[in-house]
Every structure is written in structure tokens, then in C-alpha cells.
Amino acid sequence: MPVRCRRAARGDRALARRLPPPRKPASRDEVPERRRASLPRARRRGRGGQGGRIGGGRAAGRTVGLDRRSRRHRRDARRERPRHRGADLEFDGAAHRELIRVSHEAGRDRADRRAAGDVGIGTHRRGSAGVTTTVRDLASLPRDLERARRGGAFGAKERAVAERVIADVRRRGxxxxxxxxxxxxxxxxxxxxxxxxxxxxxxxxxxxxxxxxxxxxxxxxxxxxxxxxxxxxxxxxxxxxxxxxxxxxxxxxxxxxxxxxxxxxxxxxxxxxxxxxxxxxxxxxxxxxxxxxxxxxxxxxxxxxxxxxxxxxxxxxxxxxxxxxxxxxxxxxxxxxxxxxxxxxxxxxxxxxxxxxxDALEGPSELVAVASRDADAAALTLDLLAQAEHGSGAFAALISDDTALLRSVARELLGASARLRARVFIYRAPNLRTAARAINEAAPEHALLAGRTAAAHADSIDRAGAVFIGARSAVAFGDYVAGTNHCLPTGATARWASALRVEDFVRWTSRVEMRGPLTSLIGAAAAIAGHEGMRYHAASLEARG
CATH class of the missing domain: 3.40.50.1980 (Nitrogenase molybdenum iron protein domain)
Incomplete structure (x- = not known):
């Protein structure tokens, strides 16, 4: 039930998170002509029919011819391929590719840090002790996010398989x-x-x-x-x-x-x-x-x-x-x-x-945390690992302006499995205001502001599915008992989308009743209709005069 893909040229593979829905007649299931050649043919299988059904509506179908996690994030269903085609090597690779080494050089200046920007949590470099990682410069966050999101919630392979399954279910129920x-x-x-x-x-x-x-x-x-x-x-x-x-x-x-x-x-x-x-x-x-x-x-x-x-x-x-x-x-x-x-x-x-x-096309779980120096490194590490355990494709990032805190978190991460560590990214920002702006640019599913100084930036965060404010506000509260909904926009769709809410289960109908003197309204509406070339619109209005 969720979404995302990888590997071949991105133009052929990755779909935008919010593509316009395919417009087809309700009784058809075929792929539009312009895309049909790229998809495998659906194979026909035998027929089947079963007894009792849920609900009173009729099954949709056609009389002749063809038919058309986790949190979201959650782990992939048993024996199904993971969301990310080929992602296992990147996110779930062998342990020798995922060892973490934290740099302890305290006095390097900004130029040195930028030069080291390509080495960090989640970026792997072969060395004698395996793969080494250090804290990254914040400038690398957009690139890392793009790599994790892979340009969309699902790819051409998943689309082609889903197309065949849908057609089969429409034929054989x-x-x-x-x-x-x-x-x-x-x-x-x-x-x-x-x-x-x-x-x-x-x-x-x-x-x-x-x-x-x-x-x-x-x-x-x-x-x-x-x-x-x-x-x-x-x-x-x-x-x-x-x-x-x-x-x-x-x-x-x-x-x-x-x-x-x-x-x-x-x-x-x-x-x-x-x-x-x-x-x-x-x-x-x-x-x-x-x-x-x-x-x-x-x-x-x-x-x-x-x-x-x-x-x-x-x-x-x-x-x-x-x-x-x-x-x-x-x-x-x-x-x-x-x-x-x-x-x-x-x-x-x-x-x-x-x-x-x-409701939405939801991809793997995401967290971007901003922490000030008064944050608890151990608790912060648990928040990051909690997101990482959602499975392949999960992305957890920590941003801070305090190098000592970042190194403490990196050391705490060493106690976790290599597979989880590979889904956690750590970045140094020049200040917390810049870190907060990075959250809005990333538009993640979850944002966490840990520490009193970081929490003071809460009002500036307006592009995240959910924002958790303060050291005691573990993101996991929102997963279960905070009361807010954990079905949240992922993959940067928080730029325009919202959490699942009551209004998602309601449709709205306009009701209009005209009465009283209408002369001025008829004149205005008829003038607009005339300008737009709608002769009978104008006539129908004037008939009410």
C-alpha cells in the first residue's frame, strides 16, 4: 500500500509524488496509448466466483473485453519486494559497508568542514576498517534526501505489476x-x-x-x-x-x-x-x-x-x-x-x-530533527532509530549547530545495528535558524525540535506533516497516543498536503437559492456571459428578469 522506486534512468522510472490521476472511463482498465508500449501485457488467468459479499453495491466491471506501509512507511509485506528497487544495497547492505567512525578533530575551520562534506552518516567510503563516516555539512542534505526519495513514491516496475494485478482482479474478482x-x-x-x-x-x-x-x-x-x-x-x-x-x-x-x-x-x-x-x-x-x-x-x-x-x-x-x-x-x-x-x-x-x-500517495517514513546543545543525546538517538526501524527507505536526519552534541549522537548510534545506522544522517549547521529553514525546504513527514533553544523556532516550521516540540515530545507519541493522525504526507508533499483528517471523509455540496430583486445581478452575469461568448447563458439569466 505505499510507494517509491529507483535504479534505471530516473525519467523512465520514478513518478512524481503527485502526478495527475490517470483519466480513464470508469469501465476501462487499459493503459493510455502513449504509455502502453512501455508496460508488459497483462496475462489472462482462469475465472472464479465466490459466495457472500460485503455491502450491497455491485462490483464494478465490464460485460465484454478488457478491464483496466510505516510507518508508511511500514516494513514491506512478507515476501513482497521492498519499496525501493535495488535499495537494499544502499540502505541494507552488508555490515562491513556500514561501520561508522566519528571524527574527533575539533579545531577544523569552515573550509575544512566543507572539504569533508562528502563524508558522513549514510555516506560510505571504503577504508581498512570498512566504511567510515563523519558528520556532514548541511549543504549535502538536499542531495541525500533526493537520493533517499528517488524522485517519487513508486516506479515503473511497481506500476506495471499493479496494472496487471488490477486488470486481473477486475476480470476474476x-x-x-x-x-x-x-x-x-x-x-x-x-x-x-x-x-x-x-x-x-x-x-x-x-x-x-x-x-x-x-x-x-x-x-x-x-x-x-x-x-x-x-x-x-x-x-x-x-x-x-x-x-x-x-x-x-x-x-x-x-x-x-x-x-x-x-x-x-x-x-x-x-x-x-x-x-x-x-x-x-x-x-x-x-x-x-x-x-x-x-x-x-x-x-x-x-x-x-x-x-x-x-x-x-x-x-x-x-x-x-x-x-x-x-x-x-x-x-x-x-x-x-x-x-x-x-x-x-x-x-x-x-x-x-x-x-x-x-487520500495520498505515501512513501517511506521521514524525520528531520533540529537539536540545540541542551538536548539529550541518548533520547535523540532513540528518536532517530525509531524512524530508521520503519524499514527500507526510511530517512532520519539530525541537524545541529553544536558539534559536541552531534558527535555524542554519532557515538550513541554505534550501539545500534549497522542496518539502522545506515538510515541515519547527521549534519552540522552554522546556526539553528538555518537548521529550521532546512526543515521547511525538506518538507518532511516528521520534524522534531529537541532542546529549549531549538523549540523556540517552532513557529517558523510551516512545511512538515507533524512537528514535535521539546525534549519530551518523542515522535513516537504521534504514532500512537498523542491524538493527532500518523497518516502524514511524505516525500516533500508536506509542501501542499496535510495529515489524514475528518474532512478527508466528507464531500461538500453547494446549494444556491436566488430570490428578491435580481436586476443588478442579472445584468452583471449576462455581461460576463456575453464577453465569454455564452449566448444561452445570458438568455437564461435575462429570462429571470
Whole structure:
């Protein structure tokens, strides 16, 4: 369900994070002619049909012819290729490529530091002791971010695979979904395993430990309380000639993606389900990969009961997205799909966005932290590693004007695995004001201001998905219990995008009622219509005179 790519020439591979959605007729699934030659042909498979379905809507389809994580960040679903094609060598390489050595030369001047700018945490140079790294100059941050983001949330390979999966699901429905589930999740899966209804979720949820139930209760209440403040209200304006209103209406059916790594993510079930229910969504279906052996994770089941999910559709990736978007025999199509996933799921979200609403194209997790000298190096290191453990493609950066703090953090990092250290980057800035500007330029998913002096720059940070202020504000609070949503814009989309919120589950309708004396308005509107060459517009207005 999330997004990103690499390796070949970037022009052929990496898609922009916010490409315009593909505009296709709702009944077609083919790639536009101008792009078709670059994509492999979809292979046809056998047919299948299954019994009972979720919801009352009809599955979308055509009568003849063809059809068209983590946090987001989370780890890639089991046995699926990672988000970043070829990224493992860069981010997850062998340990001998990831050793870290911290420079202890204290007196070097700015020119010397700039000369050393190409060597730093995350930049590897072969030496007798393996790969060595030092604190980097801040000027290298944009280049490092570009390398990590790879120009987009997914690439041509993921898009081509998602295209084939979507076409297959549109032709064969649950049978195509089941084939993907057997390939990636559980070879012994049956059609009846694909859907878990409310009763099944309640039974599974009762098996959750008392500790996890209590924790999820706290998280649910705090998330619900915060999102309740966002409930939209109708707007109205009136004068002697007109009454104009803007009316919010909840979406009828929503599908939420909840990715799965080594375990399930009940926190994402809360983050997607709570705002949907606060908005008044009538039916909520969650799609999440089937666990091996077919069991439902009790913690996920309990979280789904808290948000009153109507059903769990046990498929992830592109197949889960296609089932939500177009429907199958057991699942009615939805109006909008929200939530994170792996690169194939995100590519699928983009492909189906002409026919169903989506929230965003979310990529791997990001953190840019700015710290002043009074920050706690040990706690700061844990914040960086917490982001790094989201998996391949995660990016965690620390910026400070205090060299001693940066070196302390680098030493603390030596206690972590080489794989996690390779996802952490450390930079020296001339001052904290410059460091804060670097956050806005990066537009990261998360920003952290650690230390009192750094926290004083909070009001200047206006381009980040979420900002965590002060030494006690661990980013992980936002992942679970702060109350804010952890579904955040990634890959620099925080320049224009926002966190998932209640308004994402509402559509707005304008209502206009004209009355009273209209002569002046008719004259003005008719004049504009005449200038624009709209003869009958003007005539229809003048008929009301």
C-alpha cells in the first residue's frame, strides 16, 4: 500500500509524488496509448466466483473485453519486494559497508568542514576498517534526501505489476485476489478466508491481552477526542438576492488500508477508522494482508471493533486496492481508499484514482530533527532509530549547530545495528535558524525540535506533516497516543498536503437559492456571459428578469 522506486534512468522510472490521476472511463482498465508500449501485457488467468459479499453495491466491471506501509512507511509485506528497487544495497547492505567512525578533530575551520562534506552518516567510503563516516555539512542534505526519495513514491516496475494485478482482479474478482494472497501471504488460503465480518472480529478481539486492550482503549479515546474537534459544519451566506450554503455530507463507503510487516498495525486501524467514523461514514471496510495460517491478530481485531469496522478484507498490496476500488463478489466497491501500503499498493492507488477517491500517495517514513546543545543525546538517538526501524527507505536526519552534541549522537548510534545506522544522517549547521529553514525546504513527514533553544523556532516550521516540540515530545507519541493522525504526507508533499483528517471523509455540496430583486445581478452575469461568448447563458439569466 505505499510507494517509491529507483535504479534505471530516473525519467523512465520514478513518478512524481503527485502526478495527475490517470483519466480513464470508469469501465476501462487499459493503459493510455502513449504509455502502453512501455508496460508488459497483462496475462489472462482462469475465472472464479465466490459466495457472500460485503455491502450491497455491485462490483464494478465490464460485460465484454478488457478491464483496466510505516510507518508508511511500514516494513514491506512478507515476501513482497521492498519499496525501493535495488535499495537494499544502499540502505541494507552488508555490515562491513556500514561501520561508522566519528571524527574527533575539533579545531577544523569552515573550509575544512566543507572539504569533508562528502563524508558522513549514510555516506560510505571504503577504508581498512570498512566504511567510515563523519558528520556532514548541511549543504549535502538536499542531495541525500533526493537520493533517499528517488524522485517519487513508486516506479515503473511497481506500476506495471499493479496494472496487471488490477486488470486481473477486475476480470476474476475474488479468485484473482486469492491467487495473490496465496503467493505472498498464505499458500493454504481459501476463498472463505478473505472476509472476516463483525462477529469474527469480536471473537478474535477477545483474545487480545488485557494490556494491549487497555493501551488501544487509551489511544482510541485520545484519537477520537482530537478528531471530534474537526467535525465539519455547514456554512451559509445570505443577502437580499440570494442564499448560498456549503453542506458537508459523509462518504457512504470507505476502504482503509492497514499494512502488515512482521506483525499487524492496530494503530493504523485506529488512525484511519476513527476520522472516518467521526465524519459519519456509513460503512467502513479495512483491507490488510492475511497472516500465515489464517489467524486474525487479536490486537488488530480489537482495534477494528473499537472503530466499528464492518468487515476485514484480508488482502493487501495492489490486489487489496483493486478489490476495494472495483468490488468483487464478496466485497462491494468503496467511494474512497485511505491509508498506507507498500509500493505496489501505492501504485495501485494512483492507477484507480480516476474511479475512486484516494487520500495520498505515501512513501517511506521521514524525520528531520533540529537539536540545540541542551538536548539529550541518548533520547535523540532513540528518536532517530525509531524512524530508521520503519524499514527500507526510511530517512532520519539530525541537524545541529553544536558539534559536541552531534558527535555524542554519532557515538550513541554505534550501539545500534549497522542496518539502522545506515538510515541515519547527521549534519552540522552554522546556526539553528538555518537548521529550521532546512526543515521547511525538506518538507518532511516528521520534524522534531529537541532542546529549549531549538523549540523556540517552532513557529517558523510551516512545511512538515507533524512537528514535535521539546525534549519530551518523542515522535513516537504521534504514532500512537498523542491524538493527532500518523497518516502524514511524505516525500516533500508536506509542501501542499496535510495529515489524514475528518474532512478527508466528507464531500461538500453547494446549494444556491436566488430570490428578491435580481436586476443588478442579472445584468452583471449576462455581461460576463456575453464577453465569454455564452449566448444561452445570458438568455437564461435575462429570462429571470
Amino acid at each position: 475474488d479468485a484473482a485476489v486469492l491467487a495473490n494472497v496465496r503467493r505472498f501471504d498464505d499458500p493454504a488460503a481459501r476463498t472463505t478466508d478473505l472476509v472476516a465480518d463483525r462477529a469474527a472480529l469480536r471473537r478474535a478481539g477477545r483474545s487480545a491481552s488485557r494490556e494491549i486492550r487497555a493501551a488501544l482503549d487509551i489511544a482510541h479515546e485520545r484519537i477520537r477526542s482530537f478528531h471530534a474537534l474537526q467535525r465539519p459544519r455547514a456554512l451559509a451566506s445570505r443577502d437580499g438576492s440570494a442564499r448560498a450554503r456549503l453542506i458537508p455530507t459523509p462518504l457512504r463507503r470507505v476502504g482503509a488500508l492497514v499494512p502488515r510487516g512482521t506483525t499487524s498495525y492496530p494503530s493504523t486501524a485506529l488512525m484511519t477508522g476513527v476520522p472516518a467514523r467521526v465524519a459519519g461514514v456509513r460503512e467502513l471496510v479495512v483491507a490488510s494482508p492475511l497472516a500465515r495460517a489464517g489467524e486474525i491478530d487479536p490486537a488488530l481485531a480489537y482495534a477494528l471493533t473499537l472503530v466499528d469496522a464492518d468487515a476485514l478484507y484480508r488482502a493487501g498490496g495492489a490486489a487489496g486496492v483493486a478489490a476495494l476500488a472495483y468490488g468483487t463478489r464478496s466485497l462491494a466497491r468503496v467511494d474512497k481508499i485511505v491509508g498506507p501500503g507498500n509500493a505496489y499498493a501505492t501504485a495501485a492507488k494512483w492507477l484507480v484514482s480516476a474511479d475512486v477517491g484516494i
